[in-house]
Amino acid sequence: MATIAGVHSLSEVQNKTLSEYRRFTETEIAPFAGEWDRAGRLPRDVITAMARAGHLGALVPEEYGGSRLGLVEFGLLNEAIGLGCSSVRSVLTVHSMVCRSVARWGNAEQRARWLPRLASGEWVGAFGLSEPGAGSDVTQITTTARPDGEHYVLDGTKKWITYAQAADVFLVFAGFEGRFSAFIVERDTPGLTVVPIDGMLGTRASMLAELRFEGCRIPRSALLGRPGFGLAPVASDALDVGRYSVAWGSVGLAQACLETSLGYARERRQFGAPIADHQLVQRLLTDMATTVSAARLLCLQAGELVAEGRPDAVAAVWMAKYFASTGAFRAAADTVQIHGAYGCDPSGAPQRLFRDAKVMEIIEGSSQIQQTMIARLIPCEEG
Ligand SMILES: Cc1cc2nc3c(=O)[nH]c(=O)nc-3n(C[C@H](O)[C@H](O)[C@H](O)COP(=O)(O)OP(=O)(O)OC[C@H]3O[C@@H](n4cnc5c(N)ncnc54)[C@H](O)[C@@H]3O)c2cc1C
Incomplete structure (x- = not known):
């Protein structure tokens, strides 16, 4: 590197x-x-x-x-x-x-x-929000929490939970008295079964699993925050952090694409010259370098606005995640292109970067959800 x-x-x-x-x-x-x-x-x-x-x-x-x-x-x-x-x-x-x-x-x-x-x-820790029928629309969650003496009893299924194969505690969201609440569930709780999901397209080593709750009794002390406060504020606040983290992670991924592509393009010779000397390859490298810089600046702006507690910080985080994740995917696709057949080889980094980058456009709010949210959040001047 x-x-x-x-x-x-x-x-x-x-x-x-x-x-x-x-x-x-x-x-x-x-x-x-x-x-x-x-x-x-x-x-x-x-x-x-x-x-x-x-x-x-x-x-x-x-x-x-x-x-x-x-x-x-x-x-x-x-x-x-x-x-x-x-x-x-x-x-x-x-x-x-x-x-x-x-x-x-x-x-x-x-x-x-x-x-x-x-x-x-x-x-x-792992974060258990998504379910088989509840993805972008988390209000469709069907996992329930039922009070029973000094316990809550959880029933339902969480799906696509990153690192659930090995995590020790799960932040889980469940319906309770007509609203959603957040609970911390420890791994060895009876009634919780962890079912691995292997072979995902991207972030393949992140050990996803499904969490099955069947009469899973957790103590009352597992309730995080007040009853009914699960989605807003607990989940939405956590997702803001997640989105910010994925935005910056996408900058890193795009930077990896740039470094891998630059190294290869300067070494690989075709038509008597390094492919980096061919103008159409230069265009791909230029777009990649510009994307990395612009995405990093948006991420920096988001971090600074959030730290200052500014009202436009939420929109800034969404924009940073949207720009960085879509930019990382373009950069990864171009990385495969620059590497030609080597880019498709299972032993090389480009195909992994490409698969991982696709995931960035889905997690913590898909690109389409970002597009519709940003349109609603665009800050505008008074008057
Ligand atoms: C690798 C990976 C790791 C994950 N880790 C976790 C985790 O740790 N914890 C967790 O809780 N979840 C996790 N997820 C799930 C992730 O949060 C969801 O995939 C994401 O919220 C999108 O939901 P969905 O996949 O059900 O897609 P859906 O919501 O069913 O959407 C399908 C398609 O329809 C589009 N769409 C949906 N609604 C609209 C709309 N209103 N307007 C326009 N288009 C729309 C979407 O953009 C998407 O293209 C993970 C997913 C992956 C792939």
């Missing part, structure tokens, strides 16, 4: 931070991404390495053992991890969504029980 001399849209401090995260990726993640993709799983070692580096506690307050990064710093971390492996970045995304939810909506007892374990990597 080529090292960057510095990204001009970032400050000196941000460049230093990104370089530090990239060093972690270059040693612990990037060399193994292809192997993990082919195996369809991540070894626990990489989770341990992420934890040791403080990355799993990125959104956990320091008093609970976390590293509590600023939002832009968290974004740079996602870019660096996404540069190396989108499956690992996906785990970081959902785990951070759970950390954020417990830190923000949990009571003192819940924070004390789960946050130190999540920050240290002893436990990894």
